[in-house]
Amino acid sequence: MGFCEFTVKDGIFVLTLDSGDGGHNYLTLQSMADLKQKLEEIRRKARPWNKGLITTCSGGAFCHGVDYGALSQPMVDELSHRMAEVLRLLFEMPFPTAAAVTGDVKSSMALALVMAHDDTATLKETMFEMPEVRDGLGNLPPYVGALLRDKVSFPLVRSSLLLCSEAMNGSKMAYWEFCEGIRDDNEAVMKEAVHIVEVRIGKVRDGRDYITTRKSFFPESWRAVSQFLGDHN
Template sequence: MCTLEKRGNIYLLTLTGSGEHRFNPSLLSSLRATLSSLLSSSHAPNAALITCAEGKFFSNGFDQSWVRSAPPSQHRIISDLLRGLISDYLLLPMPTVCAITGHAAAAGCALVLAHDYVVMREDRGFFYMSELDVGLKFVKYFGVLFNEKIPDNQTRRDVLLRSARLTAREAMDRGIVDRVAQGIEGTIEEAVRLSEEVAVAVSDGSKLAEKRKLMFSETWRHVSAAAGSKL
């Protein structure tokens, strides 16, 4: 599932195991419970959160095996849980850094974009919105999130309408990724460095969360109904 480790003022949230970290109710609920513990507790100034994953995948999106086995009436559960998870990230009273330590695909890309900053492993992995290739429906809050987090029209077109598989360098050139690094440990170390740099300026986390909601007001409008809800 996931673990949370504290390194000084830096929290490290890790998706554990060697699988694809596909989003099903169990994983999403575990992630939301972990973030809930951060949302409900007090933190020292200059704290930050890093999200990373073990294995060759950061996240390969929604768990289609779960979807195929669940009754149709329950299919919306995982989308709503992810919507709530995105709202949790927007509400966190600290900077957030996503360390893409492996492939990020489909809904995994939405989780990446829920963060303030992104570091991506250069020697393995793609940023890849696969919905068009596999014929899956694109949920509305994904579109809003991508519109606000990827403002360049050409990049957004290539990611969403051409299902371009972006390497770390390409994603950085397109403004999706802030920094690149080598290997899993190197990517996490770079994420720690970036976290320490950006956290220095944050003395009041509640004000940071309010600024996020203003900066990404349309995304917040579409996900805020799920804030605090565990479904």
């Protein structure tokens, strides 16, 4: 298995990020290429009868993100650009998307990957953190702040994550209305993600209209990603 693989069950695409034998899934040029390729393939295979996309993980980390301390700034910049391409693909999925967060989210880019989905179900004990902020290792991509402003209504949680790098578990993130629901085990998180896609968001009649509506719901995020990539749409 590469960085990620997907299956289709009951009309729902399930994209699984693999932590590998060492329990780590840092973002690299290869892993970002794998992620983009799989999302492009899902987009090509999408049909009107498909219900949505759920992104989850196979190990203790949803995504470690970028190892800022081990990479040069040009490499970090390149990975930030590639993540923006992934976010754009998620924004352009013609059906509902949900992140089933059953492992830790350990950097700003990993958090951006979660937030680019329409909604989130998370394990109660899952930790969300941005250690690069705490350690002063680099500037955050501008789309991270935009996604937080669009997705999190409380300024306190945004400042705690962005300015203080406070680590928060799933229970606290739910309190701040970051996610749709928290659950005690992985199976329950996946069931909640399926419920989000099938029931809470429901059937999409026109994928193009859904994409347009999604972008209108999260205008700052879409604008930040587009500008970062040099787009004009």
